[in-house]
Structures are given as structure tokens and as C-alpha cells.
Amino acid sequence: MSPLNSLFKNARLALTDAQTALDNFAESAVDLTVPTVRLGVTGLARSGKTVFISALVHNLIAGGRLPLLDAAGTGRLARAYLQPQPDDDVPRFNYEQHVETLTKERLWPDSTHQISQLRLTIEYESATFLSRQLGGGKLHLDIVDYPGEWLLDLVLLRQDFRQFSKEALKRAKARPDLSAEFLSTLARHQDKLHEEFSEDVARDLANTFTTYLSRCRDDENALSMLPPGRFLMPGDMKGTPALTFAPLDLGSTQVKPKAGTLLAIMERRYEAYRKHVVRPFFKNHFAKLDRQIVLVDALTAINAGPAALDDLSQALTEIMGAFRPGKSSWLSSILSRKINRILFAATKADHLRREDHEHLEKLLQQLVQQAINRAEFSGASVETLALASVRSTRQATVHHDGVETPALLGTPMPAETIGDIQFDGEEEAAIFPGDLPEDLSDLFAEEQDRTEAEDQTALKYVRFRPPKLERTAEGLTLSLPHIRLDRAMEFLLGDKLA
Ligand SMILES: Nc1nc2c(ncn2[C@@H]2O[C@H](COP(=O)(O)OP(=O)(O)O)[C@@H](O)[C@H]2O)c(=O)[nH]1
Ligand SMILES: [Mg+2]
8 A cells, every 4th residue: 555545544543533533523512411310219029120211211212112201102213322421439229230131031130229320312203293393212221220228318317316226126026026136136126235345246237137137128018117218228338437327225215325435336337338338329319319219018017918018018118208308307318309390100010910010009099198198298290000011911801600700811930839839831721810999998997807707808919930031923023011100101101302
């Protein structure tokens, strides 16, 4: 190649570089004017956050069936694609892997224990004539997935160590079957409160306290109110002193603890937890949200009984309080924007027959209304609905001895059982899921008041595998089926895509 030729080529290269740089600049300049919505997705562990986000993004990117999302239903959705998220210090939501697990392996994604984020950019055609003249619409949707446990920590900002201890011990004593080990450990160390601090004792207390909290979360108990939230969802704080404390039995003595004693250091660690864990979360993440969906696994709480429901109701009250904190509170002083739409969604509605979706929605509505009343909440628009982010069942009718019984058809997860039948994870089965009462008070009725007949109809909960994706006649694979995911999207985003 002649020197001249190569020079020429270099010049051209330089030109393309310049062009790209210019394009990038133009892109980012345009980008600044693109509206952004920060959507918080929360709920307690296993409420369905990961599945919800994966399904929402998948349906938008892959052109899923979303008739109730107006922009999609009226054919104005041009395309949606992932882009680098704005916050470089927050883990990225592992969308690709979760969708692969759901669609290819037909398994539920692994559970996550901390905050993560994902940016989806949506291009759409505006429905209004004027906006259309201004060119196509574009919206950045920043989705922030964070544990509901962290939200419940807001309670702690109002409590000093003494109050925290009192509340926590009151709850523990009310659940003796779950807390026995922790309470006996506490009693064993009671005479050491004013002795020199020992890390062994602190760890012993923290470990047994954590075990007690995690037993509260087991499916058969399904309790919700378990602060401090990081004990179950430590993220990268695991093993730090700020997470190695426990509530103590302080009686009514008001003496100030001597420096270096067990009591003094436990108190200091509790303060560290509030300062280094709770406050930064609210300030750096929570305060920046515009919209919020709270996922509620009401079915598991219903199955676990009145204690679990009561606890859920209290947790919802706390959550409501976080969304509209009192004017003089610390939280309201740092809120940079106001969340103006909040959706409470009962997840996993695909475990119920269609007739029961409405009942589930009504039950959640009653729980949320209680929370609104108790938290004296007002201001944002709040809605409730029952959904399944991923629908793993189909409605069916089973004919047997001339009787038609409505049922659900799906593939139970391997090792799931009903009575003495154990499923292998491959075979489809028809399940009769039982009925859901329409009124909350029926669920709160004391266990002994229930008749045997009512116990017979009690909800049967079988976990199903994610569905096999159907193919169209043209051989295209359809995206993940859902129940009312589009209605949730319309409430959360509809006005931004108008
Ligand atoms: N059938 C069904 N199960 C779901 C759905 N969403 C979540 N699940 C189940 O709930 C579990 C927890 O969901 P996940 O999204 O990981 O909860 P997270 O801890 O809140 O992120 C999953 O492993 C599934 O078994 C749904 O839409 N339908
Ligand atoms: Mg998750």
C-alpha cells in the first residue's frame, strides 16, 4: 500500500472516529431530554420481584401480549431495549440469565438478596397529535429492585436501642415456638450485660436472633415484620459489626452503660446499623423513586393463617408510612421527589382459578385499606390488583363420574406432593386449588371456629414449573404468558407513554 494511500485511509478513519464521537455527543445531548421514570419494585423475600421484573422487561422487549397497556394495545409501542443503567455503583439486574432460566430451563430464577437496577428504553408513538409532530417519544425506565425488608427498617429510625429491644423481645416472646433458642441464649448471657464485651457472646446472640428471624419467614409461618431487615438480607454487609448485635433484655433500668461493656457495644452497633445501613439506603435509593410497586405474597400468608395475615397487615402499614412520612420526619426531609403512584399487587394469582382472582384482589384491597387508615396515608394514587408475572397454569374442567369440576392444569415442580402423590417435574397434572373467601374477616376467624368443611376447602398450594412457551403457526416462540401484568404496567407507566 502506498504511503499516500494509507494516509488517506487514516484520515478517513479519523473522520469516522470524529463522526462517532459527534454521534455519541448528539445521542447523549438528546438523552438528557429523554424523560426518566424510576420504578421501585419491592416486596418481602420470595414475593416475586425477580420474576416480575424479568417478565415485564421480556414482554416489552419481545413484543408480548399486553392489550391492557394502552401504548401496546393501540399499536404505538415501537421498540424497547436495554441500555447501561445510570448508577454505576449498583449491581445490574441479571435480566439475561433470569429470562434464560425461566424460558429455556423452565425453572424459577435464583433468589437475590440485595438491590439491583436495570435501564429499559422504550420508544413509542405518542397518542396526541401535538406530541407526534415533535417526533417519536422515548422513555427511560429505570427499574430498581430492592428487598422490602429494607423498607421495614424505617421503623428503626424512630426507635433507640432500648425501644428496639423492647419491641423485638415482645414479638419474640409472642412466638415462643420460633424464638425458644434465642430467648434461652439471651437468658444465659443476661448477667454479662455489664461485663466486658465479648465478640463470642455478641455473635452467639446475633446468630440465634437471625435464626429466629429466618424461621419466622419459613413458608408455614410467613411472618413479615422482622426488623432489622439486613439480618435476613445482608447484601455485602454480612459479618460486619453493624450486623452483629441483637435486642437485649434491659428491664426498666435506665443506667447509662459503662464504656466497653456488652450493653454499650451492642447499643453502638445498633446505632451503626441505623447510620451506615438504614439511612444510606433511604437516601441513596428510596428517595429517588417516582413510582412504586409492592409485591405481596398474600397466598402464602393466607395459607399460614391469621397470625401471618395480621403481621402482613402491620408490615403494609409500615410500608405505607414510608411512602408518606410525617412532615417533620427525617425521611421527608431527604425525599427529593414524591412517589405519586403506588401499586400493591398480590402475586402468583396463577395458583387460583379465574373466579378467585377477584377474591384475592378484594382481600388485598382490604389489607391495604387498613394500612391506609392506620398510617393516615394520603396523597399518592394507590391501586391494588392480583397478578401473575408468569402464568404457569391453564384453566381446565375435569369431568369425572358425570360431574364437572374446574381445575388448574400445570406441571408441578419436582418433589411437590398432594396427599400421597409425588410429582416428578415432567408430568402435567390437574389440581383443584380450593376456594378463597371474599372477606378478610373470614380469614381472621379463629382457627377453632373453622368447621371441618371449611378446612376441606382451604387453599391447596402446589408450586408449578414455569410454562412451556407456545409457538405460533409460523414457528415463532411467544413470550412469557402472564395474568394482568399489562394492567400493572398501564397503572405504573401508562401516562408516561401517552
Ligand atoms: N406460579 C408463579 N410463581 C411465581 C411467580 N412469581 C414468583 N413465583 C414463585 O415465587 C418464587 C420467588 O420469586 P422471586 O421473583 O425470586 O421473588 P423475590 O425474592 O421477591 O425476587 C419463585 O421462585 C417462584 O416459585 C408467578 O408469577 N407465578
Ligand atoms: Mg429477587
